Amino acid sequence: MGAILSLKNIGFSYGESWALKGLDLEIRSGELLGVIGPNGSGKSTLLNIIDGILIPQEGEALLKGIAVSSYNRSSLAKEVAMVAQENHFRFSFSTLEVVYMGRFPYLDRFQFEGKRDMEVVYKALADTQCIELSKRSIHELSGGEKQRVLIARALAQEPTVILLDEPTSFLDLKYKSEIFNLISSLAHKAGLSVLVVSHDIDLTARYCDKMVMLRDGRVFSTGAPDEVITASNIEAVYGCPVIVDKNPVSGSPRVSLR
């Protein structure tokens, strides 16, 4: 089966140097792809290109074989959902209202949500264990709960691709594993193409099928987690001495500072 999303020879510059250069990347459906790399290595730029917010100067980004830039905002929102790192709700919305926001691209200008929207939102809430949160204000939720609600909103978009930008960065260990379990079920059970950008190398390596390691806007290494997560790769990209061994239970690579 072909790739849902494929980036070919992408080059993007904000003005001076290349933020991304010669980048190739593919995701199939049901695949969980982890993207790691130090700050400034081009991870956020990559997400914004897939989401059509930035248009690359070189190469092409194809979604289901069609250039991302030729989708309009609303048809793109039906294919690609983003769970962003920062979310500030200035006004108080209930969890339910936030998740229903994901139905935006499916409704006409003066249309209200109907039966089909109610089913999709119910499933999104159920899949993320958010049903009991639905009446609460988004302002009252804990970091982990809020992250789940935002994933539910992304699912309400009924996308084929979900992008997550450091979904676990402000969470404690319990919530981190909860979120990664959820993300993994989206790819492996629901069959979505999931791309997660993360600073949690161990967790990403533990859950992802494939990894991409970026350095200075270029793919430094890509492949299965144990091919990418090696002491020499990490030292070359992050510039600090590490030991990489195996998690004794899962067998996935584990990074510790030397």
Next chain:
Amino acid sequence: MTDTTIEVPLGPVRVVRISLLLCVFLALTIFISLLLGTADVTLDQLWGLFVGDPDVKETVRLIVFKIRLPRILLAGLVGFSLSLGGVVFQALLRNPLADPFILGVSSGGAFGAVLGIMFGLGFNFGIPLMSYAGALLTIFLVLEIGKKKMGMESSTILLTGVIINAFFTAIIMFFVSTAVDDRLHSMLFWLYGDLSQSNYNQSVIVFPFVFTGFVVLYGLSRHLNLITAGEETALQLGVDVKKAKLICFLTVSLVVGLVVAFSGLIGFVGLVVPHLGRMAFGSDHRLLMPVSALGGAVFLIAADTLARTVVSPSELPVGVITAFIGAPFFIYLLKTRGSKWARS
């Protein structure tokens, strides 16, 4: 709730029901305002006028239909528009302290109107058009200056609005003070928001624009919901943010600019009413917009009735009343909610 669906937070029935309830409330406010004023109009007389009783005195008929009703109608339209403008600005700037007056859009419109008067334009077409141009120019000026260094930081934009507001008010004062034309002298009173010169003609001019403006903006109510969650979020959820914002700014400037041409500077309506609406009915603009607009009409009719009765037989500009209510309210919002809104 059944097994496989979950209720919607808001349905059209609720929007219509609450809007109709507010319409009844609005009608009641209009009725009470017709009774109140320097001259006595009794309930019997007013009722007689409505059912066509020929015994009602001609003076009463004149007071009700020629003096009070046109003023009340205009107050309602102005309140409706300013409050609608407040809701939309607050959503676009993601700041609950935004309002057409605080952002300088009202005084920009007033500046346009004063220029119109100096050029000898008429109140039917030329002056409202100038007022619209002034309002539109101001909003783009405020956005442009406000964003220069800080990105789209909404408190910077608000501050820019305050400064522009002060600047335009000063220019208007300058023109008023140096003018030889009698019409400009009477404008001083109008600077504080004055509805005493109202006639039906003004409402007839304003109404179609306000109505159309409301429909256009209501069509963007879900867009505004998403924009309050952040422009990038809105983009990712499928909103054409640039287009939505442009339509909103053009429409709100039109509506606000027009009413300013006939009412002068009336502040804080767009601040107080939407906030109360949000506390009572939540943040969904599909409900908040009609609630705030109708609530704004009620609020300004009540405020104007106060303005013409508290110091009877003389009158206050209605802007004095709204400022008396609105300024402490603004401070209260800043004190109680300020910390939450300070970060962007």
